[in-house]
Amino acid sequence: MTRRERALAIIAEISKRDISDLTPELELVADLQIDSPKAVVLLLELEQAFGVEVSDADAAGLDTVGRILDYVERLP
Amino acid sequence: MTDDSPPATGGGKALEDRLLVRLGCRLHIPLIRWYCRLRWEGVEHVPLERGAILCPNHASYLDPTFLFYPIFFHRGRRLVRFLAVDIYFKGLLGWYLRLFESIRVSKDRIDLKAYRETIARLNEGKLVGIFPEGERTRDGRFMTFQIGAACIAIQTGAPLIPVTINGTYHVLPRHWRFPRPAPVEIIFHPPIDVDPSDRLDMDYAADLTRRLEETIGSRYVVP
Numbered sequence: 001m002t003r004r005e006r007a008l009a010i011i012a013e014i015s016k017r018d019i020s021d022l023t024p025e026l027e028l029v030a031d032l033q034i035d036s037p038k039a040v041v042l043l044l045e046l047e048q049a050f051g052v053e054v055s056d057a058d059a060a061g062l063d064t065v066g067r068i069l070d071y072v073e074r075l076p
Numbered sequence: 077m078t079d080d081s082p083p084a085t086g087g088g089k090a091l092e093d094r095l096l097v098r099l100g101c102r103l104h105i106p107l108i109r110w111y112c113r114l115r116w117e118g119v120e121h122v123p124l125e126r127g128a129i130l131c132p133n134h135a136s137y138l139d140p141t142f143l144f145y146p147i148f149f150h151r152g153r154r155l156v157r158f159l160a161v162d163i164y165f166k167g168l169l170g171w172y173l174r175l176f177e178s179i180r181v182s183k184d185r186i187d188l189k190a191y192r193e194t195i196a197r198l199n200e201g202k203l204v205g206i207f208p209e210g211e212r213t214r215d216g217r218f219m220t221f222q223i224g225a226a227c228i229a230i231q232t233g234a235p236l237i238p239v240t241i242n243g244t245y246h247v248l249p250r251h252w253r254f255p256r257p258a259p260v261e262i263i264f265h266p267p268i269d270v271d272p273s274d275r276l277d278m279d280y281a282a283d284l285t286r287r288l289e290e291t292i293g294s295r296y297v298v299p
Contacts, residue, residue, distance in 0.1 A: 010276065014276050014278060016278070036224075037222060037223045037224040037281075038223075038227075039186050040186055040187075040188065040191050040224075040227065041227050041275065041276065041278070044188070044191065044192075044231065045275065045276060054188060056185065056186075056187070056188060059186050059188055060186070
């Protein structure tokens with residue numbers, strides 16, 4: 001499973017959407033109803049999945065599916 | 077149970093052993109015992125050693141102060157680290173919150189650091205306090221319960237302990253500056269055990285939150 005697929009699987013499970021429905025422009029809050037507590041769970045899960053610590057500054061920018069995918073693909 | 081039986085021994089953790097903290101705990105006694113005639117029941121549901129999340133309804137700044145008393149004096153001098161919004165970490169209140177190792181959480185942004193710290197405290201076996209409503213009631217009725225406490229419980233496997241607090245709305249509601257005497261009652265409900273096997277199941281978190289609200293509400297007296 002690629003990083004992209006792994007991240008999509010996490011987003012899909014938390015938002016209860018099918019992976020095929022997750023397009024890059026979808027916003028976490030407005031489109032996927034991932035509010036603040038759910039977003040925290042999502043970010044903690046990404047940290048665990050990819051062995052990183054997401055900074056608060058990065059977290060603030062991860063507000064769409066596409067930005068999350070870009071972020072995980074940029075990880076070392 | 078309202079007696080002043082001798083405090084149980086135990087704890088031995090750094091915060092609980094600090095002289096200033098122990099003195100601070102005793103300074104509250106006149107307010108708690110004589111001014112407001114605190115009564116409580118079910119404090120035995122608070123574990124003596126392991127981590128747990130206490131989840132009270134929230135009507136007053138004084139809620140943590142009332143909650144600490146039966147736990148500190150009757151559960152091995154344990155203290156509860158409450159999550160508190162960052163705007164309160166200034167001046168005397170800020171000093172007080174830091175003294176009791178309150179966990180600072182941002183009101184305006186996703187605060188991963190606060191969540192990590194909360195999870196770390198629970199994994200160390202500490203007691204953490206989270207108000208599921210997130211803020212004090214405006215009119216005595218519950219505000220919307222948020223799923224954050226349940227999410228943390230699922231992340232850690234720590235049990236949720238619903239707590240009903242009656243009376244603090246009459247002592248110091250959000251639009252008052254000074255406390256007035258009124259009886260306060262605290263009911264510690266049996267813990268809600270949490271299955272940590274599926275950390276991403278938001279329906280489960282929502283269900284736990286509903287159970288919290290129902291349990292707290294079952295003994296709540298709307299002012």
